[in-house]
Amino acid sequence: MGKKAPRFAAAAVFLLTLAACGGGGTPTSQTDVGITSNSILLGNTIAQSGPAAAYGTIGNAELAYFTYVNNNQGGVNGRKITFKILDDAYNPAQTITQTKQLVESDQVFAMFSGLGTQAQTSVREYLNGKKVPQLFVATGATTFMKDFGSNQWTIGWQPPYQGEARIYAKDVLANHPNAKIGVLYQNDDYGQDYLKGLTDGLGDKASMIVAKQSYDVTAANPFPQLTQLKASGADTLFLFSTPKPSIQSLAFISAVHWEPTIYLNSVSNPQVYMGLAAKAGAALKNVTSVGYIKDPTDPQWASDDGMKLYKQVIANCTTCNVNDGFNIYGVAVAYTMLDVLKQAGSNLTRANVMKIASSQLNETNPFLLPGVKVTTTSSDHFPIMQEQVITWSGTGWKLQGTLIDERGTIK
């Protein structure tokens, strides 16, 4: 720490001078590791190579938003954001060493939007032990919101998979009370969380699930599982799978002339993927999903201010595909991060930032569906809990009914 002292002193002197000369400057200012008079350093680990490399673009989109803010708004409260992304190839062992590197060697102020349930679980203990904020992890695993009590330096962002599955459960009970449900789920935390949400949501009607089949990520396709689901007599199919197997499934069920009612998870529902499925011969009849984020390929947002802003932001990233749903996700979560830093103002301590993120958020995010709010309170640490049921019209998603709020249902 000795080495850092002069820099802190310099920063303090600089700030004092600013305060004295500027008049309107901040009277008291507190900072922590990773903050200088003109910069804020955030760290991130994400898969940019290996089997989950498709997610890697999220980090680049987040960086694009920070670059946009730095260039167009001069950063946040005069400080520019530096965002260091490391590629962990979706391997928790690498996440651990890289997080240690970011915290101990690069001295980041906070970790932001780290990706992957196993990866982020692997560093949760470490980051909480060091009291380094682990902000807005990029996974819908419920534990990152539910277990805030025992991990007060960790918070998620996106709606939990279980909450989404509960919405489907409600929709089935209301619209198809006699459905025979078949579930296809990926054999990992993602698929299992969805399945749990559905089972919990159906409650004493859980016997409506007549068959469930899991597939492994190393499988070429989920066709044998779908064949068995069809043979089980199910008339309602839940796809709790990542985009590629979902597209394959949608095409396959049409090829075998099966026409179940389909519930498609939100990770797989961007219009790009629906378009791919249609091209591959999927009929896409009776497909229901939920949304909370605006889809860049959806024409209904063409003149929307949030979407215009997104397109302006994403131009800062040369490798980002503007139509990729993961990119608007990245920009939206980066927006929340900036909101937290803005609120913290001059009190840029880790504790204060964590307090705002976990209990004082009340944000309208321009990249989310109208009405969806990012909210946390001292007793609720699920930032996004509103989603809207959408159905596929053949050319695009149609918003159905009103926003459904699942706040408070997951204990």
Add this chain to the structure above:
Amino acid sequence: MSRIRTAPPRYWLVALAVIFFFGLPTVMSSYLASEWSQALILAVAIMGLNILVGYSGQLSLGHGAFMALGAYTSAILVHRYKMDFLVTIPIAAVFTGLVGFLFGVPALRLSPLYLALATFALAVVTPSLIKRPDKLTGGVQGILVVQPDPPQVAGNAYSAVTGTVMTSDQWIYYVVLFCALILFWLAWNLARHRPGRAMRAIRDGEVAAAASGINVAGYKTLAFGISAFYAGTAGSLFALSTGFVSPDTFPVSLSIQLLVGAVVGGLASIPGPVLGAIVAYFLPIASSQWVPSQTWLPDQVTSTVKNAGPAVSYGAILILIMMFAPNGIVGLVKAGYTVLNRRLRGVSDPKSGQMPSDPETV
């Protein structure tokens, strides 16, 4: 005294290497110590693979699976049965060694290519095999292993030398180093005594080996067992040093990384695995972080490398290493040494000028 003076140069190299590894954490940060412990752990696993591939001539594309077994054995013992971690290391090692020995029995019937397929398949299905018994393994949630604080004695000694407090990562580094030293010493002894000679004889010709009275099946299975013992130890230490095990920690790429390390370092040599581990561990890190951070390179190069991701530079560098050192780093050094020796001693005939190969490095 005279023994020290007449010691061959490689003993000095070994002494230097040991001093280097021993002093490392005192001059670098806690986080770097954790990176180096992972590199050393990789070296132990690669040494095991080296015994199998380099000495006994059986190919394994799935040694990551044995690491997973060792890691989960330790993690489960620590987490469920509250055992002290250090106690679990030998248990995990012996258990994995036994499983490896049993795996070696059917492996005898497989031709090299089928063995490659069988081990590769093992590596591919390891994550889904771990997920199944989720009551035992924690399924996809994995198991957290609390990292131990350094004991009083070690902490005091460390503070006395460096003046700073010893962290868990630094303590774990020394545990890893201690295990690595023992295992490398064992491997060295194995290589120059009867089992090592027998294995090499089998590798170079099974029929001839059998004719000279070597128990071919016995030694081949033994090699599998020993090799798995090393991988199990490495896995156990891996769980300790990362503090977390989960299915995705043991992807196919881990097994590939081990094989890359073994070949890049140099097969059938003792220093090979250490050098190979350093390359296999630090090359991906360097290719994603070092190149983009170099200011002297043109911006276009650094930004291209950054955008192209680590895979491209890692693949390219790996190919280049193998093109310039087809027998691994040790092979390259040895070839250089031979050339130098020939020049100095004026021996012109490459065949007769070559020294008889050392028994330990054949």
Add this chain to the structure above:
Amino acid sequence: MQEFLQLVLSGIATGGIYASLALALVLIYNAMGLVNFAQGEMAMLATFVGYALITRGMSFWIAFPVTLVLAFGGGIVIQRVVIKPVEKAPVLTLVIITLGLATLVNGLAGFIWGYLPRTFPSPFSSDSVDLGGVFVSYRDVGVIAVTGVVLLCVYLLLQHTTVGLTLRAAAHHPEASRLLGVHVSWMLALGWGLASAVGAVSGMMVAPVLFLEPNMMQTIIIYAFAAAVLGGIESPLGAVVGGLIVGVTINLAGAYLPGVGGDLQLAVGLAIIIVVLILKPNGLFGQAAVRRV
């Protein structure tokens, strides 16, 4: 019964995918006694090249042969640049080089085209015929048919042409071949070119089913490897039959073995194949021969 037949048929369809790539593996193995772990990634790259041609307005039937020629040339270039300098190195060194090549090509494709899946046009309709409740899609039939044609070509080439004979001679007896005036090194390059072209066919046939993205072939190569080995790595016919068996075994293992389920179907399927190999150590169509790995 319907379920069983459908599982078998979709297993055959998936097996056809494995088989088509396995053929390319067999070609390289015949040419130089090496399993090329980069074969899948090379096929993926060739398919992206075909995709780029088609999106630039070329019709499928022109882009297809152009891609094959480019892939053939690319295979030769790779052999000359990367493999030739280390021809005499231990075979494991070559294996590591192919692994490095796989990583490199995968990263390169990700860099150029990104990871968003794309549709690849298929010459076959996505419709299917109804055979009494069991459905067979034209696309799957197409994959199998094309694989059959490629198999026939490879077989004729290896067994009934001078080039094929020279190719095999160069691989098995390089010294003797050299004495007889065969350019051994160029024969190896030819082998790489042919394998690369066969891989390109495989890539373009399976891309409509699997969707084109850099990781398209990453898991396929594992099953193609299993298929080639099961058939007896040197036999093209074996590779195809092996591929179909692998596809069907995996499908049925997940469905009918008690306690297996979808998540372990791969593990059990591969285990069955290895047991078969223990019982029949030369593969289904292999001849007993001592070769380097």
